[in-house]
Amino acid sequence: MWVQMVLNSVLVVLTDLAARLLGNSLCRQHFHLLLSAVVVFGPALSLWVSQHSVFAKRSHFLYRLFLRSGWGWTCIFLGSFVFLLSFSIRRSLSLSLRHLSRLAVAGGLWLGCCKLLDLLENATGSCYEALQPGSEVANGQPLLVLREGESKCECLKAGMLWRGYEVSEDVFLLCLCCLLLVEEASVFGPYLSLGGTSDAPLRILFLFCVLLLALWIFLLLCLLAYFPHFPTQLLGGALGCLVWRGLYQGWYRKGPSWCCPGRPGHGLLNTKISSTETEDAMIHNHYH
Incomplete structure (x- = not known):
């Protein structure tokens, strides 16, 4: 029994601190x-990190388990938190x-942008085949021969190289x-400050959202440090900020x-207050 009380106290302290941080204006x-x-x-971190690190391999389990299904993880935890809170x-x-x-709209835009980026890369790219080893230019790079009439999918399946106008979908x-995690989860802080009640499942989901946010930032740093492609990654980050x-x-x-789902917290932050004007003021302060 006392173990459960200790764990619950730790959960309350951690979630209160995280909610206060994310809810800060x-x-x-x-x-x-x-x-x-x-x-x-x-x-610039690539100047200090070691290329022999486990994070320098695309086969690392964090990349395989989380990065390739990042939107799914975000929808599972953030969607569950938003639904349970509301x-x-x-x-x-x-x-x-x-x-x-709001998550459905963002997901639709993400899928649409990815499709457009694929079309752009196919329209502006070309397929190249590397010559036999030993036929290299002065800088040590292999000579490439242009192969016309190949699509990106066919080119990569044949083991050749595709060079086109790319935007990093991973960074995007x-x-x-x-x-999205900061926007949606930051409502929890103002909700608690208004006296809203929250049980353990809601707090656990919120903590999972915070941990997922920390993981995404860590993976972003890993991609930038170990696989630096400055122009494409910068465009990917800019596109993500533009959609947000x-x-x-x-x-x-x-x-x-x-035709509009409204802002996060709209209709929820007046749990312990009587007037919608006060709620609107809280949301306005939350955003500004």
Whole structure:
């Protein structure tokens, strides 16, 4: 029994600290700047990291287990947290689905952007075949022969090289997921400050979201440090920030309607207060 009490106390302390940090207006307003600085200056870490590290291999289990399904992990934990928080407050399935629709919209934009990036790379790229070993230019790079009429898929299946206009989809995904996690999970801090109640499952889901945010930042740093491709990674980070700004700093601020899911926390932060004007003031302070 005492073990359960200790674990519950630790959970409350950790989640309260994390909620206070994410709910802080300075963190909310400037997190995208911090993320931008990481993308811009992160490749400089390649000067200090060892290429013999386990994180320098794309076959590392963190890349295979999390990076390739990053959007799925984000939807599972963040979607569960958003649904449980909204439903436990209002007991309204329609309101919970409306808040979940923000993730659906972001997922649709992510898939659409990935398709467009693939089309762009196919339209601007070319397939090259490396000559036999020994036929190298002065800098040690193998000579490449252009193969016309090959698509990217056919080129890669044949073991050849595809060179085109690329945007890093991995950095795009990680930046977008980090920004979504901060936007959605930061509601928990103002909710607790208003006296909202939260049981262990909700706090555990919130803690999982915080840990997932830390993991995405770590993987982003690993990609920038061990696999630096500055132009493509910079474009990927910029695209992620652009999607976030268009949604959370633009469209969602119009308020809930049939064509807009509204901002995170709208309709939820007035649990212990009587007027919607006070709620709107809390949300306004939360965003500004």
